Amino acid sequence: MRVRVLTIFPELFEPFLSTSLIGKAREKGLLDVRVFDLRQFTEDRHRSVDDEPYGGGGGMVMTAPPWIRAVRAVSEEGSPWRVLLSPQGVRLDDTRVRELAARAAASGLVLLCGRYEGIDERVRQTVVDEEVSIGDYVLSGGELPAMVLIEALSRQVPGVVGLADSVANDSFRDGLLDYPHYTRPPVVEGLAVPAVLTSGDHAAIRRWREGEALRATRAKRPDLLAPDRLAEEVRDRAAARAAGSCEIEAKSK
Numbered sequence: 001m002r003v004r005v006l007t008i009f010p011e012l013f014e015p016f017l018s019t020s021l022i023g024k025a026r027e028k029g030l031l032d033v034r035v036f037d038l039r040q041f042t043e044d045r046h047r048s049v050d051d052e053p054y055g056g057g058g059g060m061v062m063t064a065p066p067w068i069r070a071v072r073a074v075s076e077e078g079s080p081w082r083v084l085l086s087p088q089g090v091r092l093d094d095t096r097v098r099e100l101a102a103r104a105a106a107s108g109l110v111l112l113c114g115r116y117e118g119i120d121e122r123v124r125q126t127v128v129d130e131e132v133s134i135g136d137y138v139l140s141g142g143e144l145p146a147m148v149l150i151e152a153l154s155r156q157v158p159g160v161v162g163l164a165d166s167v168a169n170d171s172f173r174d175g176l177l178d179y180p181h182y183t184r185p186p187v188v189e190g191l192a193v194p195a196v197l198t199s200g201d202h203a204a205i206r207r208w209r210e211g212e213a214l215r216a217t218r219a220k221r222p223d224l225l226a227p228d229r230l231a232e233e234v235r236d237r238a239a240a241r242a243a244g245s246c247e248i249e250a251k252s253k
Contacts, residue, residue, distance in 0.1 A: 002108035041070040059117035071127040080108035085142030089131030101156035113142030179209040
């Protein structure tokens with residue numbers, strides 16, 4: 001997977017790219033991430049990347065020429081998909097991560113990290129294929145969103161995460177949040193691990209996890225549940241109640 005990053009603060013990426021799974025994946029050659037200083041693509045002696053906005057207003061706007069030169073220079077290798085990290089972009093979700101991961105694996109990505117009041121609109125019009133947002137809030141620049149995207153993309157590369165099941169069972173992968181996780185000790189602050197998880201009954205554990213994932217999604221993110229999934233849950237609960245009633249009736253006889 002090939003990713004190129006353009007920023008005026010390349011030093012922000014050094015610890016991130018050399019730590020934990022990302023660092024190991026780069027050492028193994030699974031991830032090819034390179035960061036470029038936008039100021040290298042300026043042509044004035046002050047290495048200027050911003051100027052006052054036309055029409056007035058507060059703040060400074062990043063000028064178009066350095067961005068255009070930079071994007072074209074780092075795009076010479078293949079035909080990478082060029083992404084501007086912006087609060088105005090499409091909200092990043094698991095589906096979009098997988099789509100961008102496929103593009104990164106096939107032709108590479110170029111990530112543009114803006115700063116100040118924003119980037120001259122002509123950059124968007126000439127060398128940007130897509131805008132991506134990590135949420136409806138404003139940060140000082142696109143560097144942190146770029147790191148979030150790189151982290152999410154890296155998990156789609158075989159070999160980056162040791163256990164493939166860890167990725168396959170991630171939240172959002174099947175439209176649900178993840179189920180609760182437990183480990184030793186068996187009791188914490190009077191709260192015990194659910195008995196089913198220590199039962200050794202793998203079929204029961206799988207059913208419990210599916211049910212807990214559905215319950216967590218319903219409680220925390222009901223917007224993720226499609227109407228057909230809600231209808232399915234209602235049917236399952238009705239069937240469970242009916243089965244319980246039959247069991248009670250049988251015992252009474």
